[in-house]
Amino acid sequence: MSAYSPALYPSSFLDLLDVGKEQNCRFLWSRTIKEGSAWQAIGKRQSGKAVTRLADFKAASESYVEAIEKSVCSVDVFLSPNQFFDWRNTKQLSRLHANWIDIDTGDHAIVDAELQQQILSEVLSVIDANKLPSPTAYVASGSGGFHFYWIYGGVDAFKWRVRIWREITLRIARAIKRSRPKNATWSVDYGASRDPSRVLRLPGSIHGKSGRIVNAFIGGPRYEFDDLAEMLVKSSVNRERMMTQTVREMVPKIVGKLSVTTGEPAVQINTRRKHSIKGWWFRIYTEICKAGRSGQVKSNVNRDYYAFLLYVALRHIKENKEDALEAVLKLNAEFIGLEDGECKAYLKSAINKNYKFKKDTVSDYLENHLGIDAGFLHSTKPKSLPRAEIKLRQASAGSSTAAARRLSRLNTLTAAYEDLVKTRLTVTQEALAAAVDCSVRTVRRYWQTLTERPFAPPLIYSPR
Secondary structure, three states, X not given: OOOOEEOOOHHHHHHHHOOOOOOOEEEEEXXXXXXXXXXXXXXXXXXXXXXXXXXXXXXXXOXXXXXXXXXXXXXXXXXXXXXXXXXXXXXXXXXXXXXXXXXXXXXXXOOOHHHHHHHHHXXXXXXXXXXXXXXXXXXXXOOOOEEEEEEEEEEEOOHHHHHHHHHHHXXXXXXXXXXXXXXXXXXXXXXXXXXXXXXXXXXXXEXXXXXXXXXXXXXXXXXXXXXXXXXXXXXXXXXXXXXXXXXXXXXOEEEEEEOOOOOOEEEEOOOOOOOOHHHXXXXXXXXXXXXXXXXHHHHOOOHHHHHHHHHHHHHHHOOOHHHHHHHHHHHHHHHHOOOHHHHHHHOHHHHHOOOOOOHHHHHHHHHHHOOOOXXXXXXXXXXXXXXXXXXXXXXXHHHHHHHHHHHHHHHHHHHHHHHHHHHOOOOOHHHHHHHHOOOHHHHHHHHHHHHHOOOOOOOOOOOO
């Protein structure tokens, strides 16, 4: 078991979580905020909404603490270890930084220093006895309870990875609960421990009831997410997903052709298949329009999401935002049914910011807000056809295209020929070529077909 020592500064612990280096945003909460919302974010919100600074939030969370009989700042401040795109819920998770176990005292009572130390010793002994990975750090919450952290470099919060995140926590939590002493004065808070969008007490802040400072203790290893998962994940589904992802990212793939120099199968490093961003968004735009025109939007209360995602898609397809907005307003009039002013209001954030959503984010919008199956986003590459079949289909397609082109040309010549017949006694190939702006040689190819058709002869009037 690792040796832990008090963090000299709260930042010594926060640096492990990359606080202050957010690609997206983290959330803060305090019941003691008097001006503004109790929920505020640091970092960058995808919608462009305002964020705060950690220092400013701590300064604003001021309250009178009875235990120390004075007003102080940083009272009951909570921070999310993980990051979010725009709002604090699991669907909005963008990056995972840690797993944690929340240890509560019995009835959430405030206990003295001696009992607090006993709780710590018992939990660390249980972790050691079950041969669980050592926590990277732990935080004394101020009441006598603890938050134990297993911290790693930030990783993208894909849905499959969030499932693995939950299993990691579940394995640790169950082992601790199963092995805790029968007379233990503490318990595992499963709800707080298994929620990746949770906020936990901020080291350096004040516990509002006890008046104690929330202290962090560091000294354990900082992990890689994959290594932690390898140690703890047991379910066959999650392990298969881990293996699949590892093969995709790390293992070279065998190509069918043989190497010219060695005669062995050629090896090619597995790289992501490139695709057109514009084409990808056009597919999304097409599926949304298909659902809207089928009448699906009329029974959907989330009409604003139709307009929003259509605009995001069109913003990637069109040359500028004005063209995208004009197109969305036409679609709104066609099948969404919002007032123009209301529609523009919903699109305000998207107009000011060019969103670049990941596949999982778009899937969430489609399935949970628009009721559209997002399976087309995850479709696999079709198998290659045999060479002979490809040639046969190409020949067939070429023949079909040529036949369609000939028919189109014949229809054009026929219409022009009929017009000329009505205005003159004789129609020459040169006159017909001039009428349709093509070569005489082209007219000559169709001349027999044209002259054999039963056209009405021109009317001849005798001079008076």
